[in-house]
Amino acid sequence: MKSPQSVDVLLRAAGIICSRDGGGLKAHLKTIRHSRRIIFIGCGTSYNAALAARPLIEELSGIPVTMEIASDLLDRQGPIYRDATAVFVSQSGETADTLLALEYALKIGALCVGITNTVGSTLARKTHCGVHINAGCEIGVASTKSNNSYDHDGIGYWSQQKSSQTRSEAIAKNLSGLPGKVSEVLKLDNEMRDLAVSLIDTQSLLIFGRGYNYATAMEGALKVKEVALMHSEGLLAGEMKHGPLALVDETLPVIVIATRVIQQLQARKGRLIIMCSEGDTSNVCPNESCRFIEVPQVEDCLQPVINIIPLQLLAYHLTVLRGHDVDQPRNLAKV
Known part of the structure; x- marks a missing residue:
């Protein structure tokens, strides 16, 4: 915090x-x-x-x-x-x-x-x-x-x-204005806890991103992996057709940091959780079949600073709900 x-x-x-x-x-x-x-x-x-x-x-x-x-x-x-x-x-x-x-x-x-x-x-x-x-x-x-x-x-x-x-x-x-935006996105804490509750029994999680947010997907997956002890992969959205799409079905939760791959994932009945800018949900997923994480919009190069925070909160709540120590992950030490 x-x-x-x-x-x-x-x-x-x-x-x-x-x-x-x-x-x-x-x-x-x-x-x-x-x-x-x-x-x-x-x-x-x-x-x-x-x-x-x-x-x-x-x-x-x-x-x-x-x-x-x-x-x-x-x-x-x-x-x-x-x-x-x-x-x-x-x-x-x-x-x-x-x-x-x-x-x-x-x-x-x-x-x-x-x-x-x-x-x-x-x-x-x-x-x-x-x-x-x-x-x-x-x-x-x-x-x-x-x-x-x-x-x-x-x-x-x-x-x-x-x-x-x-x-x-x-x-x-x-x-x-970035500190104010960070404070604003931290208000999603309860929403991320509710999302964590819905994912508590899930065995795997995929996170897709591209451009500036490829690193966001990688880091979000790393946090879920290292503290919640849950299998998670951060993937480049542009590479989805080259293997990862085969994993997608109605049981696998997929977090997408709003990209053009959403329609393809919906076609495979993916369990989609979409991160997008505030007020942009209808443009991203018009049929409202997805769960949304709405974040403040900033300059594109700064968006990863905002977008990583909900994923950090999600990792935190998954860890607590699963009964693990957030500060001392299993088998890991400060390096």
Whole structure:
């Protein structure tokens, strides 16, 4: 429930990050702008948060952005060149695989940027420059506030770089009102509890998203999986016909973050739960056969910050109703 405060703190800090030498970024701006590519490296929630920011960073910077899971990068010794900027994302700043990947990139000679929630962490000390997201302490094993803060940390920074004036102004306007929108969407708590009650005996859950909200689907599924101990998969909606559609029937709940695949899922009698903007239900599903989660509408690149919160609430209530510990998921520890 502290997401609005963490968002507000981060937004106030964003002016410092961009106008002064916050984390040493300013001294390396020229190198970043001339990078052949930007590589985001992380694990779990940190990876998903970077994935959400990727489309906008590509749009605003004009630089290709690639994604790497830290352990996979190490296993295959993936190529990182000196003219790349490697961005390492870790809530704790102590994630073992991410730190090993950092050592690998440093030996190659690439510029290494850190994004973390922990001042003085190994990641903060060993990278050339970086950003502290100021999300506040994450008490539980599963990160939530940090995920919500990572996204618009990158967005707030890159929106002030190579970008059209109109787009930058629209993002800035929406950023300033974001804490209020987060508070508004948290009012869906009771509605998400009712949804959790209806799903308590379900064995699996699919979440479809595309564009900015592919990462939302991935992160929402991860939260349900790690704390509610329920099988859940986040899937790219555009890939639905290439396998996942075979799973859909009247018994399988499917959350769709409003995309063009809704009609195809309805045709298979899918048990649909649709997340869409407030007042847009008739356009998304005219026959009213679906259950809706209505969220405030913001600029498209910021929508994942809003859309992930109902899924976090759903994961929380499923966990409580199933009798599990929200802060200490089975077999997991803080990394």
